Amino acid sequence: MFSRLYLHIPWCQSKCGYCAFNSRPLEPHKLEQTCDLLLHEMELAARTHPRNQPLRSLYFGGGTPSLLHPDQISRLISRSQELFRHADPIEITLEANPGTVSRDSLTGYCRAGVTRLSLGAQSFDDQLLQTLGRRHTAAETRSAFQLAQQAGFTSIGLDLICGLPGQEMAAWQQDLAAALALQPDHLSIYGLTIEEETPFADRYPAGCDALPDHDLSASMLEEADSILTADGYEHYEIANFTRPGCRSQHNCGYWQRDGYLGIGPGAHSFLRQGWGIRWGNQSEYDVWAAALGNNELATTEHQELTREDALSEFIFLGLRMADGIGLDDFAEQFGERLEQRFTEQITQLSQAGLLTCSPERLALTKRGMLLSNQVFVRFL
């Protein structure tokens, strides 16, 4: 059914200009209420979906989960263990923003059972951080990283964004060097996308020259690949790099279509039942909270997947990973050979240097990772 649990913390210190995530500026008196509601939703969900495997990963995402006190994180972890059972070992990740953590809070998260810290660095250029609307400085990122190491975290990741307003290649190279100086176990690298209905959509309309053009943005991602892999990182997913043994197991679960339960406003769930069932929670905090106040789950957007939905998902999620897709796995799940059904697409995309196909596996090339949307659309 599901073996992964996602807990969404919808609060941030303030809203970053580019952010389209389901988050809102903090109302401090609501943090404790949020924690209680998450506990209540877990209990209702455990009754609704009683037969589950032990959890292999738990992920606190947001928003800014590091706004929660370690005691609140500890309560959520303990209750998830009671309700769903934890596999041994279990990966427990907490997303944190530099500037919201301290030596005490990081030590507390570690003691509560968090095994992995994902720090939203985004850039080491204070000017760019300000442009993005981030509330922290590069110095605070470095300090948070070092405090996390001292607190006992052995798996610490950083997120970086490239293609930022006015950013040149040299500035991006400096960001990569600054990140590498910390020797993180994991790096997630994203290109900035301008999302509708964000302040950035007004500030940077299509075609505006304040943003690096498409070629420069693509070159920045290539540069990240070349610098990080030269330093021993494995580029294991389109946007993710790892030291050996430090892949995000939780996110690998998404790409391998493991079942997961999402708790919190706007969180999404996927159960391995039939070809798969997906749904989302109400994204408005007050609507979500009101439903739980009535002892109801605030679910919406139920979708039962067809065989064709599942087949497309299997391909475009599986191809995100450098390991690619096991051709026998596909045949086992769908009763036909992928390489026979998509012979023409595979031939053309391989000739274009975007795919590589062995008798066992189909995978994106490095160039295919950069142009992944052009590949995925051919399998829909």
Ligand code: SF4
């Ligand atoms: S910290 Fe993250 S989730 Fe919060 S507003 Fe900024 S980008 Fe969005």
